[in-house]
Ligand SMILES: CC(=O)N[C@H]1[C@@H](OP(=O)(O)OP(=O)(O)OC[C@H]2O[C@@H](n3ccc(=O)[nH]c3=O)[C@H](O)[C@@H]2O)O[C@H](CO)[C@H](O)[C@@H]1O
């Protein structure tokens with residue numbers, strides 16, 4: 001394709017529909033018999049999003065592969081029973097709730113870090129962390145897999161560096177100077193091998209704890225820390241906004257697939273509930 005950027009300056013592919021051959025990739029990944037962990041946080045009221053996310057994942061996510069759905073929740077009894085295909089299972093992981101939604105989203109890094117070391121490393125090859133207020137709407141397969149991958153945020157994929165909403169206060173560990181940064185990534189979809197996700201979440205969690213001691217919270221919480229990390233640890237693959245789209249952004253021509261879509265939500269009704 002010549003209408004989109006297909007490769008970064010550090011030679012990482014940017015995955016758009018029409019840039020890869022899934023048959024070839026499936027041959028490779030089937031031989032390796034990979035298992036993928038999909039990490040989902042369902043704290044407090046957000047459990048209402050779980051059913052639709054799991055059902056659409058069964059239709060579109062890693063079809064034909066083994067998948068563990070790792071669901072972090074404070075309401076295990078509210079995890080819906082969804083019929084799963086062979087080789088796929090739900091693993092419910094208890095997590096405490098926090099009163100502020102900002103604390104919940106920040107603590108995702110800590111939880112993924114802890115469980116990567118004690119559990120995920122023994123059970124899966126790759127981890128994918130996603131927001132729950134989303135649904136799969138088209139195929140998401142092994143074309144996303146790589147050591148470390150991030151997704152271009154739907155609001156900034158064509159934007160200039162100056163407009164990226166990185167943390168700009170030097171007092172925060174997530175600080176990014178104006179002359180640095182490649183892309184603005186969405187925290188709603190990232191992943192990699194368990195080892196790389198472990199390293200990423202460790203670093204981000206540590207930075208978040210330093211910020212906490214200094215009584216500062218990054219402008220876009222863990223997304224700010226993720227963006228900082230990706231500047232100094234470049235992703236080995238980047239996913240186009242096909243993988244985190246929001247129909248509020250319209251339907252541009254270059255978007256041949258809308259694979260993972262934001263579900264409309266009423267912030268006031270759902271956050272801190
Ligand atoms: C598209 C995108 O980049 N989304 C980011 C943006 O999303 P959003 O504004 O969509 O944030 P959000 O409300 O979806 O929160 C992120 C996620 O945290 C979990 N959650 C949150 C609150 C709660 O009470 N219970 C709960 O389970 C849930 O999995 C949710 O999807 O900003 C957030 C933090 O500022 C995160 O960085 C999101 O990844």
Ligand SMILES: [Mn+2]
Pocket residue numbers: 131132133188
């Ligand atoms: Mn979200």
